[in-house]
Amino acid sequence: MSPYVRLLPSSRAAMALLGSLAVGALLAGCAPREPQITGTIDTDGFHTRHPIVVEEGNETLDVPVGAQAARLPPKLAATVEGFGREARRRGASGVVVMAPSGSANETAAHRLTRDITAALIRGGVPAHAIERRSYPAEGPEDVAPIRIAYPRLVARVPHECGEWPNSAISDFNNHDYWNFGCATQANIGAMVDNPVDLVAPAELGPTDATRRAVVLQAYRKGEKTKSQFGLPATSASQVSGGNSE
Numbered sequence: 753m754s755p756y757v758r759l760l761p762s763s764r765a766a767m768a769l770l771g772s773l774a775v776g777a778l779l780a781g782c783a784p785r786e787p788q789i790t791g792t793i794d795t796d797g798f799h800t801r802h803p804i805v806v807e808e809g810n811e812t813l814d815v816p817v818g819a820q821a822a823r824l825p826p827k828l829a830a831t832v833e834g835f836g837r838e839a840r841r842r843g844a845s846g847v848v849v850m851a852p853s854g855s856a857n858e859t860a861a862h863r864l865t866r867d868i869t870a871a872l873i874r875g876g877v878p879a880h881a882i883e884r885r886s887y888p889a890e891g892p893e894d895v896a897p898i899r900i901a902y903p904r905l906v907a908r909v910p911h912e913c914g915e916w917p918n919s920a921i922s923d924f925n926n927h928d929y930w931n932f933g934c935a936t937q938a939n940i941g942a943m944v945d946n947p948v949d950l951v952a953p954a955e956l957g958p959t960d961a962t963r964r965a966v967v968l969q970a971y972r973k974g975e976k977t978k979s980q981f982g983l984p985a986t987s988a989s990q991v992s993g994g995n996s997e
Contacts, residue, residue, distance in 0.1 A: 798933025802909050804940060806947045809906035811839070814897040817864055819857040824867035832868050835900060836875025844902035846881040847872055852896035855889030861898050868898060907941035907950055909934060 813835045815828055824832070839847050849868055851861040869882055889896040913934035920929040944950060967977045 798928060798937065801930060802911075802913075802934040802937040804907050804937055804950060805910050806905055806907050806950055808903060809908070810901045811842075811844075811904050811906075812899055812901045814899050815864075815868060816897050817857050817861045817895070819860055819895060821857070821860040821864060824864050824871065829867060829871045832871035832900065833875040836872040836877040839872075839902045840876040842902075842904050844904060846883060847877050847900060847902045848883045848885055850885045850887045850899045850901070852889040852894070852898070853886040854892060855894045855896045856892060857895045858889070861896070864898060868900065872900075905947045907944050907947035909938045909941060913938055 813832070815824075815832065836847065849865055849872075851865050852858060855861070865884060869879070869884075872882055873879055887896075887899070913931065915931060917930055941947075941950075946954075970977045
């Protein structure tokens with residue numbers, strides 16, 4: 753220290769404090785740090801918050817009916833017929849046809865149930881497996897559809913998506929917000945053709961004995977055992993560097 757500089761008692765205490773803080777900062781830089789939990793390894797992820805459950809539900813088809821409709825249009829009849837074929841393919845025990853009651857199109861809807869029943873029978877649904885019911889409309893001005901339904905297993909998220917119970921910007925632990933992944937899970941469940949595949953994998957089919965014999969024969973001859981895709985290579989498309997003739 754220079755002889756021309758004199759530290760007062762308070763200044764000496766301040767210098768000692770600064771020195772201790774500097775040493776503490778250096779030691780803190782060498783100390784082990786706790787791992788930070790992020791959303792990628794969070795156990796409370798979207799698979800836990802929004803699981804896909806397999807349960808019994810209804811496959812429905814709403815057929816619009818005008819108040820003055822006299823018959824089922826051919827395009828709608830084909831749609832109903834395909835709905836019946838799908839019900840039989842899925843092994844449904846029966847199909848329910850529900851016509852609105854107390855609506856503006858009540859008379860026309862009950863009249864068109866005969867055409868819908870005929871279309872379902874053409875689709876393979878037995879006549880004894882078709883049940884007719886009615887349901888109350890919202891009001892006399894309502895033009896309600898005819899609803900066709902059959903029971904089946906469905907894969908879905910057990911709650912509605914789009915809920916925001918917590919703020920998305922108040923979590924300083926970098927966790928996923930609650931609604932994250934809900935729509936994706938719901939879409940996957942809706943796209944699965946057979947929900948049972950989510951419970952257990954489907955059984956493998958039998959092997960192709962003919963293809964296996966072709967592959968083994970090519971292998972014994974030293975030929976290529978895989979299929980050749982694309983156009984044959986030409987002199988213009990071959991990669992340079994090989995032997996040229």
